[in-house]
Amino acid sequence: MLRAGIALGSGHTCHEVSPVVGYRHCGHFGSRWAHSxxxxxxxxxxxxxxxxxxxPSDAASGTAYGATSTxxxxxxxxxxxHPLAFGLRIRVGYHGAWLTLGVEYAFGILAGAPEIVTTLDxxxxxxxxxxxxxxxxxxxxxxxxxxxxxxxxxxSVGSRVxxxxxxxxxxxxxxPMATGASACANELDDEHVMIVPAARLEVWVDRxxxxxxxxxxxxxxxxxxxxxxxxxxGEPYDGD
Amino acid sequence: MAAVTRDAHDxxxxxxxxxxxxxxxxxxxxxxxxxxxxVTSVGCLDVGLAxxxxxxxxxxxxxxxxxxxxxxxxxxxxxxxxxVAGNNGGATAAARAYDPDHExxxxxxxARESGDEYIEYLPVTPLAPIEWLDVDVAGVAPDAARREHxxxxxxxx
Numbered sequence: 475m476l477r478a479g480i481a482l483g484s485g486h487t488c489h490e491v492s493p494v495v496g497y498r499h500c501g502h503f504g505s506r507w508a509h510s511x512x513x514x515x516x517x518x519x520x521x522x523x524x525x526x527x528x529x530p531s532d533a534a535s536g537t538a539y540g541a542t543s544t545x546x547x548x549x550x551x552x553x554x555x556h557p558l559a560f561g562l563r564i565r566v567g568y569h570g571a572w573l574t575l576g577v578e579y580a581f582g583i584l585a586g587a588p589e590i591v592t593t594l595d596x597x598x599x600x601x602x603x604x605x606x607x608x609x610x611x612x613x614x615x616x617x618x619x620x621x622x623x624x625x626x627x628x629x630s631v632g633s634r635v636x637x638x639x640x641x642x643x644x645x646x647x648x649x650p651m652a653t654g655a656s657a658c659a660n661e662l663d664d665e666h667v668m669i670v671p672a673a674r675l676e677v678w679v680d681r682x683x684x685x686x687x688x689x690x691x692x693x694x695x696x697x698x699x700x701x702x703x704x705x706x707x708g709e710p711y712d713g714d
Numbered sequence: 715m716a717a718v719t720r721d722a723h724d725x726x727x728x729x730x731x732x733x734x735x736x737x738x739x740x741x742x743x744x745x746x747x748x749x750x751x752x753v754t755s756v757g758c759l760d761v762g763l764a765x766x767x768x769x770x771x772x773x774x775x776x777x778x779x780x781x782x783x784x785x786x787x788x789x790x791x792x793x794x795x796x797x798v799a800g801n802n803g804g805a806t807a808a809a810r811a812y813d814p815d816h817e818x819x820x821x822x823x824x825a826r827e828s829g830d831e832y833i834e835y836l837p838v839t840p841l842a843p844i845e846w847l848d849v850d851v852a853g854v855a856p857d858a859a860r861r862e863h864x865x866x867x868x869x870x871x
Contacts, residue, residue: 491770492768492770493830494768494770494771494775494812494833495818495832495833496813496814496815496834497770502817503817503818503819504817506831507823507827507829508823508829509824509827513824681825710741710824710825710827711785713785713786
């Protein structure tokens with residue numbers, strides 16, 4: 475598919491006149507059959523299960539506007555600083571004979587936790603749950619293949635943002651004179667660096683498709699993650 | 715040099731379709747090269763040959779189609795092809811690939827991959843007409859046995 479895409483792309487900028495070596499204007503020797511580096515690019519979407527690690531010091535404050543008065547609100551995390559979360563993780567990068575270099579992005583939702591406590595200076599308190607997370611990271615890894623099974627170790631370094639937007643108590647909004655609180659953000663964010671060593675298993679289930687399982691542990695916060703996905707490879711299975 | 719002409723292979727969309735059809739998504743199956751004038755196997759590699767004249771070249775052009783029957787990559791060295799040009803009058807001459815940019819080099823072809831290459835061969839001493847080419851394909855797969863394997867293909871007008 476990539477090969478076709480590049481051929482199509484070249485058609486817009488280069489007008490080929492001959493397939494013969496020495497007479498071509500666009501292609502080059504081997505471009506229709508030989509291995510090229512870009513065939514080592516892999517695209518890997520997957521489902522992810524996480525056990526996040528939030529900081530007990532996460533907190534936010536702001537002004538809460540009521541119909542007749544204003545006051546300050548304070549957000550803090552209550553119980554369960556290690557909520558479960560699930561989402562999608564997408565990786566794109568070089569996946570060669572023994573080396574992996576790539577970038578990956580993930581986004582997902584928190585499964586019912588943590589508990590977020592919202593307190594107004596007037597004394598009103600409300601608890602809510604839920605949130606979302608977004609990850610972005612660079613990945614480097616090495617692997618070795620035995621027939622159709624590949625085992626490897628990886629290190630990803632990036633950042634994670636967990637953001638929670640609890641509603642304020644009834645009658646209050648974080649927007650002045652707001653008619654709808656949904657337009658206003660009272661957000662509690664947890665942004666932190668992730669350094670995740672991970673073990674990875676790949677099984678070639680088809681000529682250009684692998685089933686992948688990756689398990690990692692964030693040494694900065696102690697978060698855990700498990701990803702199951704499929705890898706689409708430009709370079710087909712290269713057996714023994 | 716003769717005038718350069720367009721070729722159906724060079725139309726971008728058709729070329730893309732051909733590349734896709736013969737490319738990595740559709741694995742090569744043995745026998746797919748049977749339409750060629752001569753098909754031979756060297757190790758894992760099936761090599762289909764056809765020779766023709768083309769308007770843009772002064773010498774005969776060999777279409778070399780490659781198909782890897784194995785589930786692993788294979789080294790391919792088209793520069794190792796030995797070619798002798800000849801005619802039915804009995805005259806012969808060694809021929810060399812026209813490669814002004816020194817592109818021809820050993821490469822690898824992926825598992826179950828296929829594709830083709832067009833190379834013009836020019837006799838090292840004057841020879842006319844050139845009616846056939848003898849091609850030794852043994853060296854095309856360096857990892858396979860290197861016993862000579864000559865294949866004759868007629869040069870089509």
